Amino acid sequence: MRRRRYVLALTATVIGSLMAGVPSAAGADDDGGDSGQQAQALKQARKKAPGTADPRVLVFHGPDAPGEVTEAGIAAITEIGSEAPAGEGFRTEVTDDPGTFTPDQLRSFNAVVFLSAGGDLLNAGQEAAFTEYIRSGGGFLGVHDAARAEPDSSWFTGLLGARPADGGPDGAQEAVVEVGDRVHPATSGLPLEWERDDVWFNWTDNPSGKVHTVARVRESTYEPGAGANGWDHPVSWCRDYDGGRSFYTGMGGTVAGFGEDDFRQHLHGALLWTTRLARADCQATISANYDAQRVTQPNQPGELDQIGEPHGMDIAEDGRVFSIGRAGGMPGSPVVTDWDDPRIGLGEGTVHIWDPETEQSHLAGTLDVFGDKGSGGELTKTEEGLLGIALAPDFADSGWIYLHWTPHSKIDRSAHTAERRVSRFTLDPDSDKLDPASEKVLLSWPVQIHSCCHAGGGMDWDSKGNLYIATGDTNSSGFSGGYSGNNPEPVFRGLSFADARRTSGNTNNLNGKILRIHPEPDGSYTVPEGNLFTGEEEGGGKTRAEIYVMGVRNPSRIAVDKETDKLYAGWVGPDAGQPSTTWGPAKYETFAVITSAGNQGWPYCMGNRQPYRDRNLPDPDQPLGWYDCDNLKNESPHNDGLVNIPPARDNNLWYSPQGGAPDFPRNDAGVPSYRLDEQQLLLPWLKGGVQAAMTGPVYRYDEDSQSDGKWPAYWDGKWFAGDHYDSDQPRHALLFDPASEASGGLPVHAESLDAIIPPGNDGIRNLMGWKFGPDGSLYVQDYGRGFFNADEKSALWRVTYEGGPPTPTGRDFLGGKR
Known part of the structure; x- marks a missing residue:
């Protein structure tokens, strides 16, 4: 894919032809691409303006x-x-x-x-x-x-x-x-x-x-x-x-x-x-030049024939959109929440394909997943299921699809645990259906399913064929007052479910991470150089070599810009509505531009390395010392990895219910005051409230594409980052300074997308996934209304550009009546 700046200075010869004065407006069908027409116009213009040189x-x-x-x-x-x-x-x-x-x-x-x-x-x-x-x-x-x-x-x-x-x-x-x-x-x-x-x-x-x-x-x-x-x-x-x-x-x-x-x-x-x-x-940012259309129809009653509970997508080179559904059925579908029932949490993970040629969607395959467990309280819901999809880089030839999922067949109803895995499946080219028998399991690891939440799920490729896999911390949202998820109590049958030091902060655990592996043709994988650990630290057994980034909470979506191989990630914060002088920062939705392996801080530090307060046995209700973001130690009784872990890094965006990028004065030890009356909001365009970070793509303009709906070159290199919710929440295209973005630099420019990606009940209210297709148009998933199910508003949308080519067009340059 090649890019160019959409500024085409004319040659000195052509410039001379402009001097006869102002032309009539160009015809609507004139795109400046007819070389014969241009040559004739140039000949006429020379006759009209002999000897002229400058406008x-x-x-x-x-x-x-x-x-x-x-x-x-x-x-x-x-x-x-x-x-x-x-x-x-x-x-x-x-x-x-x-x-x-x-x-x-x-x-x-x-x-x-x-x-x-x-x-x-x-x-x-x-x-x-x-x-x-x-x-x-x-x-x-x-x-x-x-x-x-x-x-x-x-x-x-x-x-x-x-x-x-x-x-x-x-x-x-x-x-x-x-x-x-x-x-x-x-x-x-x-x-x-x-x-x-x-x-x-x-x-x-x-x-x-x-x-x-x-x-x-x-x-x-x-x-x-x-x-x-x-x-x-x-x-x-x-x-x-x-x-x-x-x-x-x-x-x-x-x-x-x-x-x-x-x-x-x-x-x-x-x-x-x-x-x-x-x-x-x-024309590029004039909102009337964009058209957003829902491209999938509502599901038939009681069926998932058009789309499942949206939870991510990928797009093939031929423009087909592969959309996955997590686990939930339509409203009113039976849900089993009784652990004594073998069908506990049994749901249908779906893979749908929408074809731009036929403008139709069909169900390509289903998986029996654990995850359809309702939307009740802390202990009766889950976020597991079919979580992520990535088409193989050679999908057009191989038909391989990589899925990140939680098979129902692998749950342990006694221990309340499950197996998460990344598997490769093959799409049958004749039937356009997923072949269940083709599964090859690349990677699997245990997760707790006793208490909600944070499964993560996003996957993407870099230009070298490395696969990035985002995993949530599988940690409870409760038991910490909405602050750091670092409570060693409670446990269920020996397994902690409220201490993210066991997962995100643990160098020997694949949860709460962004993994990086290199899938091989035989269904195995190798580990590329440059990950955070080798697996041999302290003699082995304390680290996992697959870990590229640790210290993330619930990264539902990630994106890799294949032009630079920079990783763009975002994750949902905890639940505290405001900062605490005792426990630390409020909930921070977080985004980061990642160019190397490292630790993004959770559950020790958030935002621009704002620390939480430690807690531990025998009384986790009593605060201990503040974490030192530069010298982190994992002293959880549930840690089986390294005690001395990598320092926390600055993130690029964070926002709380009060607004964007909260910052506070710090004492001599570097601890923020966490007083609301001393808070400074560094990014005033970021809003708070009900919030859930949702990473989007980096747009790359393709000058060779003949698509009428492709977004213009103005957006090239900008990162699309937003929130699941549409009420006062951010949906922006962001521009960073390359000199500072890798070290946590704030965005230098933000372009609101509110007028382009329509909000509201009949628009895209609950953003769940977004990605640019090869045609240069933006595809967006609306989750629907409610949680843990699909409904009539669950949909795939396409947003196209209709502003026309850059101006002036060919006739303005070279001819027309003068």
């Missing part, structure tokens, strides 16, 4: 514009045009005369810049001429105070995208600009976090979703004053508007700013697009 840009400012700032802007734009490399320059003409706005005069310019041009400057005829100019394919760049231009014109408001609010900050302030668009020519070379002084506007109406935002200003880095817009505060954006191209930046309010190389680069890139010297996608 022309009109810089317009009001007669009462601030003198020094206006002069600095004029000088900057003039120098940008005259000093640009060959093929990227333009000629500048400056005026403060509204009389310039006539059809004949405007026709000779490729773009018009409004610089310090606030107020009602154009009469009705002049505005009509400018409107026709834009409708004929002209370009517009508004700088700073241009947002106040033509205040009574609704058309001009649409051209600009937003209007400044009254009040707001006084004077220039230093702030951080988040540069979220890494492919637009106006932002492609700028820092991810761009620190600069400027005069920052607040907006009466936030334009996000109606325009394509290329950069935001981070309000936490300055004083936004009255009318602040919050974490989503656009500062530069663009859109294809009424036949033309419009770019606006709220920056440009100071003399010094126009002398900055980065700001000049920003203006230059904007002008490359508005003058038609470069293509760019200014």
Whole structure:
């Protein structure tokens, strides 16, 4: 798969053809791909514009514009045009005369810049001429105070995208600009976090979703004053508007700013697009350009013919979506919870296949699993069952499917234990059915099933053919007050079920981990180099070589970006609603970018290494010392692994019921205060409440794909991370600084997906899995309404992009009526 930036600067020869003026709007069927048509248009354009070399840009400012700032802007734009490399320059003409706005005069310019041009400057005829100019394919760049231009014109408001609010900050302030668009020519070379002084506007109406935002200003880095817009505060954006191209930046309010190389680069890139010297996608984050459709029908009464209880999916190269159901039937289906009954917890793990060619789903196979045990209290429900799926990298040839599951045949009803396993099955190519007799068990290990919960389940491959397997800590959610799951009591028939030091914190236990193995053709596996342990530490018997990451709680989903082999994981936190000065942090839903083997901290430390309080026998109700995240010791009576375990690492995102990335002042020993009145929320866009982390994919744009619904290049390299719930919970595409992400760096940019992945009862309320298909569209599982069963809302959805190709298109470049 190859990628490219969707900015295609034209050759100097083609640039010369643009100088005859503004073309008529391109035809709807013109994608710029017909080389014969382009050659003919180029020939005609040369006849119309012999000897021309550079586009022309009109810089317009009001007669009462601030003198020094206006002069600095004029000088900057003039120098940008005259000093640009060959093929990227333009000629500048400056005026403060509204009389310039006539059809004949405007026709000779490729773009018009409004610089310090606030107020009602154009009469009705002049505005009509400018409107026709834009409708004929002209370009517009508004700088700073241009947002106040033509205040009574609704058309001009649409051209600009937003209007400044009254009040707001006084004077220039230093702030951080988040540069979220890494492919637009106006932002492609700028820092991810761009620190600069400027005069920052607040907006009466936030334009996000109606325009394509290329950069935001981070309000936490300055004083936004009255009318602040919050974490989503656009500062530069663009859109294809009424036949033309419009770019606006709220920056440009100071003399010094126009002398900055980065700001000049920003203006230059904007002008490359508005003058038609470069293509760019200014549709990518406009929410109306996305279409979300449910693609599976509700199950027939009493059946699981369309979809089971959704619990993950994988997508074949031919576009077929393989969706698994955990264990639960439809509402009202019989559930056995009596341990004396041999059918205790017997459920149906399902594998469904949805085919994009037929747009139909069928049941490809079932497994008898332990896991259908109801949604009652702590001791009468479970999260076991069919938990994860990964199609083999050579699935198209081998038909191999790897499943992570809990076979009902292996439960011990007396001990309340079960066997978890990863098995390889073969899909019969003739019947399109799973062949149960083809099972080869790669890996198996014991789990407790006496008390709910945390089975994990996600699986994915890296580019080297290594299989990653996410396992939950199989630990009770109770008996710790919702804080660290480190209570050595109680036990059931000798087995602890409330002490995650037995599992997640244990170097000799495969639960509460992310495993990494290399499946072999004969159904066995080998262990790749670079895992956390070799298995031979302290003479052997204290570690498991399959462990890549330890210290995770319940990672339902994981994703590996095969372009970088970075692992993206998230896991559900405990239940405490707020921090405790006695026991430690509240529930933290956690996400991490993982580039090497290590310990993510649970049940000792969470978030950015915020420690819990130890507890132990003889009285676990009494707090002991705080854990030292740098020097962790597993002193649980249920530990059969190493005592000295790897230090906890920082995670990249965490959020509590109070909000995103809570942080506290720390004492000399590094222990946070855990006082709510001292809490600082480092990521204000992350919300709390009812919450359950749900990792998504990293999108990779495929320029060779001919799919009409593929998501645009803007999203390339962004990680999709969200929450199971849709009520005030996060669903975002995240951008990280590569220099800090592996060490727990916070995301530098977050793009809300709320308007693209529709929430609500008739939308995708309960996100359970999401993955991009080979067609570049996003497939999403909605779990349904309720728990431990499927229902009429359980479904597979597809979200496609309908915004069209980047602009300008071929006819805008090379021909059309002038």
